[in-house]
Amino acid sequence: MRRGVDWRQGSLMWALLALLGIFILYPVGRVLWVALSDDQGRLTLLHFGNFFRRPLFREALWNSLLSGVLVVLFGSLIAVPLAYIGARYEFRGKIALQTLSTLPLVIPPFVGAVALQMILGRSGMVNLLLMRWFDASIPFMEGMTGVVLVQTLHFFPFIMLNTAVSLANIEASLEEAAENMGCHGWRLFRRVTLPLMLPGYIAGSLIAFIRVIDDLGTPLMLNFKNLLAAQAYLRITTIGIDDVDGYVICVVLVVLSLASLFGARKYLAVAEYATVQRGAPVSRRLSGKKRAWVLLFIGLALGVSLLPHIGIVILSFAKIWSFSILPTVYTLDNYVEILFRVPHFVKNTLLYTLIAAGLDVLLGAAIAFLLVRSRLRGRNLLDAIATLPLAIPGVVLAVGFIRVFHGWDFPGIGRPLTSSWIILVIAYTVRRLPYTVRASYAALQQVHVSLEEAAQSLGANRFKTYWKVTVPLIAGGLVAGGLIAFVTSCVELASTIMLVPRIELGPISYGIYIYMQSPLGRSAGAALGVVAIVLVGVGTYLTHRVFAGRAGTAFRV
Amino acid sequence: MKPAQVKLENIGKRYGEQWVVRGVTLQIERGEFYTFLGPSGCGKTTLLRTIAGFVAPDEGVVYLDGEPVTDVPPWKRDVGMVFQNYALWPHLTVFENVAFGLRERRAAREEIAEKVKLALEQVDLKTTADRRPSQLSGGQQQRVALARTLVIQPRVLLLDEPLSNLDAKLRAEMRLELLKLQRDLGITTIYVTHDQEEALALSTRIAVMDRGSIVQEGAPREIYEQPRGPFVAAFVGKSNLFEGSVTRVDGRAAEIETLEGIRMTAALGPLLPSSPARGARVALNIRPEAIAVVRPDDATPFSNRLPGKVLASAYQGSLVEYEIECSGRSIKANVINPKGKPLFHRGDEVAMVFAPEDVLIIKTESPIA
Numbered sequence: 001m002r003r004g005v006d007w008r009q010g011s012l013m014w015a016l017l018a019l020l021g022i023f024i025l026y027p028v029g030r031v032l033w034v035a036l037s038d039d040q041g042r043l044t045l046l047h048f049g050n051f052f053r054r055p056l057f058r059e060a061l062w063n064s065l066l067s068g069v070l071v072v073l074f075g076s077l078i079a080v081p082l083a084y085i086g087a088r089y090e091f092r093g094k095i096a097l098q099t100l101s102t103l104p105l106v107i108p109p110f111v112g113a114v115a116l117q118m119i120l121g122r123s124g125m126v127n128l129l130l131m132r133w134f135d136a137s138i139p140f141m142e143g144m145t146g147v148v149l150v151q152t153l154h155f156f157p158f159i160m161l162n163t164a165v166s167l168a169n170i171e172a173s174l175e176e177a178a179e180n181m182g183c184h185g186w187r188l189f190r191r192v193t194l195p196l197m198l199p200g201y202i203a204g205s206l207i208a209f210i211r212v213i214d215d216l217g218t219p220l221m222l223n224f225k226n227l228l229a230a231q232a233y234l235r236i237t238t239i240g241i242d243d244v245d246g247y248v249i250c251v252v253l254v255v256l257s258l259a260s261l262f263g264a265r266k267y268l269a270v271a272e273y274a275t276v277q278r279g280a281p282v283s284r285r286l287s288g289k290k291r292a293w294v295l296l297f298i299g300l301a302l303g304v305s306l307l308p309h310i311g312i313v314i315l316s317f318a319k320i321w322s323f324s325i326l327p328t329v330y331t332l333d334n335y336v337e338i339l340f341r342v343p344h345f346v347k348n349t350l351l352y353t354l355i356a357a358g359l360d361v362l363l364g365a366a367i368a369f370l371l372v373r374s375r376l377r378g379r380n381l382l383d384a385i386a387t388l389p390l391a392i393p394g395v396v397l398a399v400g401f402i403r404v405f406h407g408w409d410f411p412g413i414g415r416p417l418t419s420s421w422i423i424l425v426i427a428y429t430v431r432r433l434p435y436t437v438r439a440s441y442a443a444l445q446q447v448h449v450s451l452e453e454a455a456q457s458l459g460a461n462r463f464k465t466y467w468k469v470t471v472p473l474i475a476g477g478l479v480a481g482g483l484i485a486f487v488t489s490c491v492e493l494a495s496t497i498m499l500v501p502r503i504e505l506g507p508i509s510y511g512i513y514i515y516m517q518s519p520l521g522r523s524a525g526a527a528l529g530v531v532a533i534v535l536v537g538v539g540t541y542l543t544h545r546v547f548a549g550r551a552g553t554a555f556r557v
Numbered sequence: 558m559k560p561a562q563v564k565l566e567n568i569g570k571r572y573g574e575q576w577v578v579r580g581v582t583l584q585i586e587r588g589e590f591y592t593f594l595g596p597s598g599c600g601k602t603t604l605l606r607t608i609a610g611f612v613a614p615d616e617g618v619v620y621l622d623g624e625p626v627t628d629v630p631p632w633k634r635d636v637g638m639v640f641q642n643y644a645l646w647p648h649l650t651v652f653e654n655v656a657f658g659l660r661e662r663r664a665a666r667e668e669i670a671e672k673v674k675l676a677l678e679q680v681d682l683k684t685t686a687d688r689r690p691s692q693l694s695g696g697q698q699q700r701v702a703l704a705r706t707l708v709i710q711p712r713v714l715l716l717d718e719p720l721s722n723l724d725a726k727l728r729a730e731m732r733l734e735l736l737k738l739q740r741d742l743g744i745t746t747i748y749v750t751h752d753q754e755e756a757l758a759l760s761t762r763i764a765v766m767d768r769g770s771i772v773q774e775g776a777p778r779e780i781y782e783q784p785r786g787p788f789v790a791a792f793v794g795k796s797n798l799f800e801g802s803v804t805r806v807d808g809r810a811a812e813i814e815t816l817e818g819i820r821m822t823a824a825l826g827p828l829l830p831s832s833p834a835r836g837a838r839v840a841l842n843i844r845p846e847a848i849a850v851v852r853p854d855d856a857t858p859f860s861n862r863l864p865g866k867v868l869a870s871a872y873q874g875s876l877v878e879y880e881i882e883c884s885g886r887s888i889k890a891n892v893i894n895p896k897g898k899p900l901f902h903r904g905d906e907v908a909m910v911f912a913p914e915d916v917l918i919i920k921t922e923s924p925i926a
Contacts, residue, residue, distance in 0.1 A: 171642070171644070176609075177638070177640060177644040177645075179631040179632045180631055180637065180638045180706075182633070182662060183632060184631075187661075192646060196646075
């Protein structure tokens with residue numbers, strides 16, 4: 001029945017390739033080209049030579065790598081025990097563990113940074129108490145320490161979730177066979193469990209690493225700017241769109257991300273060997289002293305993870321909170337400000353992210369359809385381009401967009417794309433496309449072709465088959481993918497602050513950034529942060545509902 | 558290590574309110590090949606895992622060589638288990654998989670190399686030592702799993718449906734291999750399967766299980782030829798089960814009328830626990846292969862001759878499977894080696910003949926007084 005090439009599929013693919021080409025490949029390609037060419041248009045590595053000769057940039061590179069490694073290191077210390085406990089033990093209070101795995105993800109790191117300043121900063125709650133009692137203070141939030149602290153709290157769930165999935169996929173009999181051979185306890189963990197969970201752990205770590213390196217908001221908020229992403233941002237925004245160094249930094253960022261992503265994918269592919277054989281994972285009851293220790297550890301981790309949330313909520317109700325342990329005067333005025341006096345941040349966010357999420361669902365479903373159901377030769381290319389945004393830091397995409405779309409009127413809009421809010425929608429759509437492609441792809445793979453063929457053999461035409469059989473079966477995946485796109489776009493900062501044309505066109509993340517610039521605006525910014533947390537929280541909750549409780553599926557690569 | 562004797566005493570295990578195993582008592586002698594046979598969910602795997610130490614029984618005691626081991630963890634029991642899905646570690650090579658247990662036992666490097674080599678030779682897998690399990694076929698994986706367990710010379714070998722993931726032909730081959738290997742090594746072996754042919758072919762003794770309990774224990778021939786009750790008769794081999802009552806007892810034979818009104822003569826064999834009296838209610842089983850199918854006008858004298866009409870006929874080369882209607886019910890008859898015998902088709906009138914010795918009384922209830 002299926003002949004070699006279906007012209008409908010073919011033209012759909014070419015249309016998609018053209019679209020992704022214009023909005024992904026071309027801008028990124030331009031960034032690459034600027035960094036790799038001289039003013040005569042010849043290929044050169046000169047700019048990279050200059051980059052590595054500048055101590056400032058060498059330090060930024062070193063700082064970025066170091067912060068990535070430190071976050072993975074400290075994150076692992078929290079994440080691995082938690083993942084192991086969750087996968088292997090049954091006990092009352094386990095629900096806390098699931099909460100713990102998602103709570104940090106609902107607070108954008110740059111919001112968390114501000115909140116932690118209020119609690120752990122130089123004149124924050126804890127240090128004020130320490131000063132009062134011991135006449136000493138601890139510089140939690142100074143320099144890179146603060147960045148690593150905030151990022152560790154935010155990114156450890158990536159390691160935890162991926163490790164937990166690997167652990168859950170280790171079949172019970174693999175560990176039982178080892179016990180049967182006389183192996184148990186720590187040796188069992190080292191010889192069997194650890195090697196088998198390693199793929200998930202490494203993948204999770206690499207994902208966390210990419211996120212750390214890409215993170216622009218945290219360093220900006222904490223005013224520690226000698227990191228790659230922050231440097232790229234500063235070069236382009238202060239020196240200008242023609243500053244080559246900014247582009248070189250962008251390329252370095254992309255290379256680091258690509259390398260990590262490539263590694264993660266390799267390990268995830270290896271991870272499949274653990275899932276070939278299916279079976280119930282081991283679950284042991286936990287009670288008595290052991291349970292007490294476990295609960296203490298979870299409680300501590302939960303408490304520390306909740307600090308940013310607590311801080312931001314208190315700050316959002318504060319009229320004045322300066323050099324005092326808690327705010328001295330409370331008010332609802334901050335919420336009145338952001339919901340009624342300046343409501344456009346919230347409105348813009350909803351408008352941009354919902355459109356972007358909708359576009360992502362459509363594009364994602366179309367791309368996944370071609371990947372799963374067609375035999376077209378170009379589909380691997382399509383897959384590669386659609387996955388690419390995972391490795392493109394927001395800063396880099398924004399730089400590419402400015403470079404490509406600045407200064408000429410886009411057909412149909414009548415002005416440059418960069419002076420319209422549409423550029424933000426496009427940026428969000430591009431950044432989150434991999435999520436919906438993934439979700440749709442996974443959903444579509446579950447629908448065996450024979451289900452469609454059965455419908456067709458019973459007389460349903462192609463369209464009816466899709467509408468009555470395929471779409472209902474993949475609807476869950478589509479909705480989930482769209483929700484993830486929505487949630488993550490809500491708190492997208494890096495590309496936002498570079499691409500917002502005018503302040504009144506800015507979304508929440510931009511609003512928070514602007515408010516946080518002045519001590520007087522901090523509380524209003526915090527109120528916006530709370531709104532962001534609520535949006536992300538609701539979206540995440542719905543995602544989990546759609547995924548039927550398989551917490552965290554959304555946040556794996 | 559010396560093969561051990563295994564004793565279970567009143568073993569019970571429940572999940573919530575549901576007993577999956579209850580009141581199991583048995584003793585397995587050194588070097589036996591003992592099989593738990595039963596349908597899925599009968600508790601056979603739970604029992605095996607109880608012996609391995611992965612399941613803690615709620616009642617009863619497990620003894621190895623007379624020593625209670627119920628509270629001994631799996632890693633100290635020294636019983637080797639081969640898992641249904643083989644449970645080969647995907648991150649280790651075949652060599653490393655087989656060497657795992659020896660390393661746990663702190664064997665010297667040369668000793669490990671030597672023993673692993675021998676074990677792999679034993680299962681005919683010398684050349685695969687450096688491969689990963691995923692690069693092996695199902696049959697090869699199975700043999701690695703066996704080698705991995707045998708190399709530590711366990712006191713008892715536990716096999717959890719080890720052949721169920723293989724295709725039919727390979728299964729038959731592996732069955733013979735396993736049989737030879739076990740008899741050569743003389744290792745006490747406990748085998749779990751739902752495949753009655755496997756159980757009959759391999760075992761020295763079989764325990765047929767149903768809903769958590771052993772319903773009959775005995776040598777394969779005993780299980781097949783003298784099943785106690787309709788469950789065993791139906792589960793082990795194919796069967797035609799009847800219920801009826803004894804109308805006449807005449808020395809070594811009883812005349813029986815079934816509920817459908819079919820009359821037949823049963824020989825009262827020496828294995829019967831008690832001879833039924835006149836009027837006793839009995840359950841009968843006639844194996845399909847004991848029934849010959851002949852033309853209605855065939856005059857060969859037979860004490861049991863039933864007229865019937867063919868409902869279905871399936872020619873399979875080495876045998877023909879018939880389903881024949883008689884007095885309102887269907888009876889299965891398998892004609893073995895049909896070459897030269899008449900072949901009947903749907904709708905043909907036939908006669909079924911069988912000897913009184915093949916009418917097995919599998920259950921007797923005394924007549925109601």
